[in-house]
Amino acid sequence: DTLPIGDPRLPKLTIKDNSDGTYTCNILAPEHGQYSLHVCWLKQPITGSPFTLIVRPASDASKCILSDKFQEVITVLLNTAVEFAVDTTVAGYGALDVVVTDPLHRANKVTPTTEEHGKHTLHHVKLAPKIVGVHTVNLTWDGVGIPGSPLKINAIDPSQCIVSKFLTDTIPLGKTVDFTVDTQLAGNAALVVMVSDGVAEPVAMKPINPLPTGMHEYRYKATKVGWLYFDILFSGNRLNGSPFKVLVVDPSRCSVSVNDPSLAKFLVVKKEATFAITGETISVRVLMKCPSREHELSLLPQGKDLYFSKYTPSEVGHHAVVVTCSGEHVRGSPLNFAVLNPSMCLFNTVPRYLLVGTPAIVAITTRGAGPGQLECSSSNTSVVMASVTNNGQDSYYLTLTPLSIGEAAVNVLWGQCSIPSTPFTIGVCDISQCSAYGRGLTSGVGKTGEPFDLTVRTTQAGPGELVVRVQGPKTVQTVKVTKTTDDTYSVTFTTPDVGQYLIDVWWAGFPIPHSPYKVDFTKRTDVSSFTATGSGVGTCVALKPAKVSLIGSVGDLLKKGLMQVKLSGEGFESKVVLPSELKPSTTEALVSIAEGRKGTYEIQYCIPKAGQFSLSIVVDEVEIPGSPFQIQSLPPPDAIQCSAYGSVVEESSVVHALGSSIEFKVDVSKAGAGTMTTRAVKNSCKTFVTEEENRVYSIRVDPKEAGQLAIEVLWDDVP
Numbered sequence: 238d239t240l241p242i243g244d245p246r247l248p249k250l251t252i253k254d255n256s257d258g259t260y261t262c263n264i265l266a267p268e269h270g271q272y273s274l275h276v277c278w279l280k281q282p283i284t285g286s287p288f289t290l291i292v293r294p295a296s297d298a299s300k301c302i303l304s305d306k307f308q309e310v311i312t313v314l315l316n317t318a319v320e321f322a323v324d325t326t327v328a329g330y331g332a333l334d335v336v337v338t339d340p341l342h343r344a345n346k347v348t349p350t351t352e353e354h355g356k357h358t359l360h361h362v363k364l365a366p367k368i369v370g371v372h373t374v375n376l377t378w379d380g381v382g383i384p385g386s387p388l389k390i391n392a393i394d395p396s397q398c399i400v401s402k403f404l405t406d407t408i409p410l411g412k413t414v415d416f417t418v419d420t421q422l423a424g425n426a427a428l429v430v431m432v433s434d435g436v437a438e439p440v441a442m443k444p445i446n447p448l449p450t451g452m453h454e455y456r457y458k459a460t461k462v463g464w465l466y467f468d469i470l471f472s473g474n475r476l477n478g479s480p481f482k483v484l485v486v487d488p489s490r491c492s493v494s495v496n497d498p499s500l501a502k503f504l505v506v507k508k509e510a511t512f513a514i515t516g517e518t519i520s521v522r523v524l525m526k527c528p529s530r531e532h533e534l535s536l537l538p539q540g541k542d543l544y545f546s547k548y549t550p551s552e553v554g555h556h557a558v559v560v561t562c563s564g565e566h567v568r569g570s571p572l573n574f575a576v577l578n579p580s581m582c583l584f585n586t587v588p589r590y591l592l593v594g595t596p597a598i599v600a601i602t603t604r605g606a607g608p609g610q611l612e613c614s615s616s617n618t619s620v621v622m623a624s625v626t627n628n629g630q631d632s633y634y635l636t637l638t639p640l641s642i643g644e645a646a647v648n649v650l651w652g653q654c655s656i657p658s659t660p661f662t663i664g665v666c667d668i669s670q671c672s673a674y675g676r677g678l679t680s681g682v683g684k685t686g687e688p689f690d691l692t693v694r695t696t697q698a699g700p701g702e703l704v705v706r707v708q709g710p711k712t713v714q715t716v717k718v719t720k721t722t723d724d725t726y727s728v729t730f731t732t733p734d735v736g737q738y739l740i741d742v743w744w745a746g747f748p749i750p751h752s753p754y755k756v757d758f759t760k761r762t763d764v765s766s767f768t769a770t771g772s773g774v775g776t777c778v779a780l781k782p783a784k785v786s787l788i789g790s791v792g793d794l795l796k797k798g799l800m801q802v803k804l805s806g807e808g809f810e811s812k813v814v815l816p817s818e819l820k821p822s823t824t825e826a827l828v829s830i831a832e833g834r835k836g837t838y839e840i841q842y843c844i845p846k847a848g849q850f851s852l853s854i855v856v857d858e859v860e861i862p863g864s865p866f867q868i869q870s871l872p873p874p875d876a877i878q879c880s881a882y883g884s885v886v887e888e889s890s891v892v893h894a895l896g897s898s899i900e901f902k903v904d905v906s907k908a909g910a911g912t913m914t915t916r917a918v919k920n921s922c923k924t925f926v927t928e929e930e931n932r933v934y935s936i937r938v939d940p941k942e943a944g945q946l947a948i949e950v951l952w953d954d955v956p
Contacts, residue, residue: 465484494512553608713730878908
């Protein structure tokens with residue numbers, strides 16, 4: 238209030254000049270309150286004038302008043318600001334000190350803000366606890382504690398409350414489950430747990446057995462299927478995630494089975510297996526337990542209440558498919574399997590073919606194939622019997638017993654799973670039924686540079702494959718095998734050089750009887766220089782030996798068996814005899830061959846009747862030039878069939894003048910083959926015989942002296 242000068246309530250002022258350009262002003266106020274001080278220089282206000290002066294009474298902390306009423310302990314959320322004010326209007330002169338001691342006993346000073354509000358002086362304090370626990374706030378005024386000090390602030394952090402996993406999962410019907418709420422890191426406050434099924438009113442749960450400070454254990458029994466809601470509050474603050482939804486499920490409504498019946502007991506490495514899960518699959522977990530690790534499998538929807546889980550094993554051993562619903566096994570769980578790797582079953586060589594009555598044993602190792610048992614079967618037990626012997630330590634013998642010709646498929650299983658490359662086919666054969674033939678095989682002789690042919694017959698030998706190999710001084714590049722009928726094969730090859738070659742003939746991997754065959758290969762004889770001459774080339778007389786001279790450049794053909802002579806015609810085939818045995822025969826055509834010197838040969842033959850015949854001369858399987866020769870076989874001579882005509886013959890007595898010729902003719906067309914000759918019986922004369930056409934001879938006689946002349950005409954030395 239403005240008071241008149243001289244009023245005793247005004248402060249007393251004294252001013253002292255310090256003689257250095259400064260002044261000291263002393264003010265003595267008669268009572269506390271607010272004053273306005275005006276300072277002028279040369280009657281002008283100095284900067285800041287007028288100044289406000291507040292005069293307080295002597296310090297009295299008991300007069301400090303808290304703006305709010307605090308309980309003994311205040312509970313607040315961590316990092317949440319706490320604000321209050323201290324009114325020191327009537328507390329006299331002094332200063333408010335605020336010291337906060339945290340739960341770790343660390344003291345921190347807080348500076349309040351001062352506000353003059355009318356005639357009141359207020360000190361505002363603001364603080365936010367940074368750690369969980371009780372914080373102590375000491376308030377002093379001019380070093381003396383004010384009423385209500387110290388304050389207790391309990392800082393809590395509901396986010397540090399830990400709820401056991403149960404409240405984020407499912408529980409099986411009828412099971413009693415325990416769960417805990419850990420508030421050790423959240424601070425000290427009241428914990429309230431309410432449970433509801435979403436229909437009835439929530440019910441407060443009571444903790445069970447006392448646990449260490451900050452640990453709260455609860456127990457609940459699921460009595461019906463459906464959702465449960467657990468609402469958890471810490472000092473009235475709902476925890477993160479609260480209310481928690483928990484599903485009560487019934488595992489008996491779900492089941493697991495193998496989708497592929499063939500995998501009822503065994504799985505195969507790298508082969509996908511499918512498992513069917515039926516029913517309610519809420520909170521269903523599918524776990525594949527392997528020898529070295531575990532795999533969680535996905536549920537693949539297939540339709541209403543049907544799901545598939547797929548798995549491809551990568552290791553052998555015992556596996557289990559565990560299907561749980563809220564931790565409880567569903568129907569059919571666990572599914573136990575042995576995982577196998579049939580590809581680790583290793584065979585030694587498996588025969589493609591077997592001989593009737595000769596068993597074969599195949600060794601099999603199963604190391605690394607997994608827990609299984611080796612089994613075998615034959616598709617045709619009348620052809621092949623198959624059996625397995627366990628030798629221990631992953632070793633087996635497969636015995637194949639061939640009983641009859643034919644084929645059978647043998648299947649080998651490891652744990653009811655087919656081993657790769659099985660079933661395999663076994664052919665059973667009987668090579669004693671095989672034979673090979675051909676001119677070269679019989680003679681043991683072949684020609685270098687020319688095709689060598691043979692025939693192989695496998696009638697009733699059973700299944701097999703024909704293999705022909707030729708070995709000799711030089712390699713035979715190509716052996717051509719051609720199947721001509723169901724059981725007959727034609728084989729052709731050409732040797733590159735002379736020498737002895739071995740011909741191996743194999744049927745179904747076995748040598749046939751008499752194999753290998755030895756054949757001597759030589760060069761082919763050159764027959765271009767051979768010539769045949771003599772009266773026997775072209776014509777002959779039946780029942781009379783005829784001769785053919787053969788001239789060549791190669792000797793010893795008979796000794797080497799390289800010359801063949803054959804006479805045929807009129808239904809006859811010649812027979813070769815020794816030269817001494819060649820005699821006329823009316824029933825046989827005979828041929829004889831004799832070797833002369835320096836590659837010459839004499840061939841004689843005798844034909845039993847007149848007609849057309851063919852004479853073939855073959856040297857080293859090749860006809861000589863001109864062969865076969867066409868032979869005209871003439872009838873044997875018959876002088877009675879000769880007839881003479883002319884004047885000298887037709888008249889009983891003929892007179893001729895000396896110096897003139899006497900002529901007549903003789904017809905031998907019906908007299909067979911022969912030679913026409915004449916001779917003078919009386920007196921001497923000179924005769925001339927000329928053969929004319931149609932087997933008619935002209936005879937001219939020139940007498941040398943007068944007198945009676947007698948002429949004898951002979952046909953093949955017969956008058």
